[in-house]
Amino acid sequence: MQPWRFLCACDMQPGSPRSFRYAAKCRENWYTALEQLRDEEAELLIVGGDLTRDGSIHDFELEELQAELGSLPYPFRAVPGNMDTGNKHTDIAHLKSHAQVTGEQLDRFAQVFGELPWSFMHRNVRFSGIYGALAGSGLPHEERMWQWLEEELPALPRADHHVMVMHYALFIDELREANWDLTNPDENTAWYFCIDEPHRSRMFAAMQASGVEIVLSGHIHCRRPEQVAEGVRFFKCAGIAFPQWADRWPDGDPRLGYHRFEVSDAGISETFVPLPVESASDEGYGPGGHPSVDQRDYSLAWEPPPAEVLD
Numbered sequence: 001m002q003p004w005r006f007l008c009a010c011d012m013q014p015g016s017p018r019s020f021r022y023a024a025k026c027r028e029n030w031y032t033a034l035e036q037l038r039d040e041e042a043e044l045l046i047v048g049g050d051l052t053r054d055g056s057i058h059d060f061e062l063e064e065l066q067a068e069l070g071s072l073p074y075p076f077r078a079v080p081g082n083m084d085t086g087n088k089h090t091d092i093a094h095l096k097s098h099a100q101v102t103g104e105q106l107d108r109f110a111q112v113f114g115e116l117p118w119s120f121m122h123r124n125v126r127f128s129g130i131y132g133a134l135a136g137s138g139l140p141h142e143e144r145m146w147q148w149l150e151e152e153l154p155a156l157p158r159a160d161h162h163v164m165v166m167h168y169a170l171f172i173d174e175l176r177e178a179n180w181d182l183t184n185p186d187e188n189t190a191w192y193f194c195i196d197e198p199h200r201s202r203m204f205a206a207m208q209a210s211g212v213e214i215v216l217s218g219h220i221h222c223r224r225p226e227q228v229a230e231g232v233r234f235f236k237c238a239g240i241a242f243p244q245w246a247d248r249w250p251d252g253d254p255r256l257g258y259h260r261f262e263v264s265d266a267g268i269s270e271t272f273v274p275l276p277v278e279s280a281s282d283e284g285y286g287p288g289g290h291p292s293v294d295q296r297d298y299s300l301a302w303e304p305p306p307a308e309v310l311d
Helices: 024-038 059-070 103-113 140-155 188-193 199-209
Strands: 004-009 044-047 076-078 118-122 125-130 161-166 214-217 224-229 232-236 257-264 267-274
Touching: 004 024, 024 257, 044 125, 044 161, 059 076, 059 103, 076 125, 103 140, 125 140, 140 199, 161 267, 199 232
Parallel strands: 004 044, 044 076, 125 161, 161 214, 214 232
Antiparallel strands: 004 257, 118 125, 224 232, 257 267
């Protein structure tokens, strides 16, 4: 077989000067990566979520990224991230947030980037994508995800390899680790980045039943070398917008960039491609996190936002 390549990019979050919050460095880093991606001799790009900074509120950010990714010389498929559609749910009443994923947000993402979940074959590889943060949400979209994972995906034709992409990491340190405590300041970041039990084991069992060989995830913005758990290769992928959690693992790599995978008769090999330069700009405005709409002052925007934002 003639070797061929696919790419994985995560956590672009360029934001928009038309939004309430904006960091010029995130946008500059994304355009640096976009130029690199245009020069790649690849056959497709898999996007692991957080395409936007405020796509969960602003459709114009989703549409801008769709157009920019569509300008690449090869096709792409994307799963959403929490910045695009909202965060994972919690049952702790006083910690519930407006920022949790909703069906409306997922439907808006699907209108721009296509139906979720998805699976397709390219050459000798099957690619599949889900939004794992739905687990435990109780939304109709969660029911659909489990039906697809456990009934429909295993029935699809098998390929030589199967790659699954999801925004949230399935686990932080170990596949069978205990759940992290959202109420514990030392653990709430880990809780935020991964999937809780019993959903994690259920999801992994479905992946095994479908012959998944590689799992790609973003969200953490810190690359970690390949981990193998019960025969499955896990890649915690680099971010593009900005780094974070660099001190979590001794082998964590906070450099910004994306991943190149080469498929050959020997299997699938991975290479990390760093950005040639990372923006040091401190220009911008607005906080991090997930401020609600009523906490946003759009008079700060550097460019006029669409009229519907101000209505």
